[in-house]
Amino acid sequence: MAVIELINVSKRYRLSESVYVDALMEVNLSVERGEIVVVMGPSGSGKTTLLNIMGTLDKPTAGKVIVEGSDVTEMDEEDLTRFRLRRIGFVFQQYNLLQNLTALENVELPMLMSGLYSREEAETKARLLLELVGVGDRAGNKPTQLSGGQQQRVAVARAMGMDPSFIIMDEPTGAIDAVSAAQLLSIIRAINALGKTFIIATHNPDVARIGKRVVTLRNGKLSEGGSAEVRADAVDIRRAAAAYKRCLDIDLLVNKRIGASNEVDRIEAELSVISSIVGGD
Ligand SMILES: Nc1ncnc2c1ncn2[C@@H]1O[C@H](COP(=O)(O)OP(=O)(O)OP(=O)(O)O)[C@@H](O)[C@H]1O
Numbered sequence: 001m002a003v004i005e006l007i008n009v010s011k012r013y014r015l016s017e018s019v020y021v022d023a024l025m026e027v028n029l030s031v032e033r034g035e036i037v038v039v040m041g042p043s044g045s046g047k048t049t050l051l052n053i054m055g056t057l058d059k060p061t062a063g064k065v066i067v068e069g070s071d072v073t074e075m076d077e078e079d080l081t082r083f084r085l086r087r088i089g090f091v092f093q094q095y096n097l098l099q100n101l102t103a104l105e106n107v108e109l110p111m112l113m114s115g116l117y118s119r120e121e122a123e124t125k126a127r128l129l130l131e132l133v134g135v136g137d138r139a140g141n142k143p144t145q146l147s148g149g150q151q152q153r154v155a156v157a158r159a160m161g162m163d164p165s166f167i168i169m170d171e172p173t174g175a176i177d178a179v180s181a182a183q184l185l186s187i188i189r190a191i192n193a194l195g196k197t198f199i200i201a202t203h204n205p206d207v208a209r210i211g212k213r214v215v216t217l218r219n220g221k222l223s224e225g226g227s228a229e230v231r232a233d234a235v236d237i238r239r240a241a242a243a244y245k246r247c248l249d250i251d252l253l254v255n256k257r258i259g260a261s262n263e264v265d266r267i268e269a270e271l272s273v274i275s276s277i278v279g280g281d
Pocket of ligand 1: 014021023041042043044047049050
């Protein structure tokens, strides 16, 4: 099933009556659940525009964007804001953590803002997610007390909080050193192996190698191209799966509570896959 589908999406920025930039031209892209799609392309080719449209932060001039079967180009701002908070995770180059909150509080915040999770559920999930990304022992630290790589891992945990349909990353390793970048990629690979979908824009060929599918933008036009081997996991996948399974248990409870039967079905399907990784646990 496609988590997001772009149909003939174009974006024209109008600078004046007669001057405009065609940032995207009739882009068609369908991302299936469980994929990692890497978006490459030179500076100015339209990557950020594409990501903003996929993240519902911006609307196309023409064409449709379907997220999990809903046409988001038809939604008003209020519905869209709620939808975005619940269904789409974001990780930016500069982490964008709130400086006056601890790592734990940063991860809890979207869950608490959604009103879906109790305080206890949000805290339990946030601790599990921090553990999953390898910064469980830094839950009480503020962003300034964390390295760039650690802050980016907290940002990944935060993006995972709402169990989003997919996570969008814009140059996620742009501000961190090579070792931290390798660690982050290993975490993304592990989380993807547990079923999460990623859409990653990057200039960095090392990051691009993580994509099972690479698409390239040139002057606003998208073409499918290149794939790269996915290397072995450096993260202990069984441990990660066990923590993730407990997160999904909480999500299952929350979605049963609000009667979201489609989500319940999806989470139950994911849980059965993850249970097979965790084993008898
Ligand atoms: N708000 C805007 N108004 C007018 N033109 C814009 C606007 N935003 C982007 N553009 C133009 O649209 C084109 C695509 O820009 P975009 O930021 O999507 O590229 P990019 O591939 O993300 O570049 P980079 O890798 O440098 O971040 C560029 O020509 C840019 O100048």
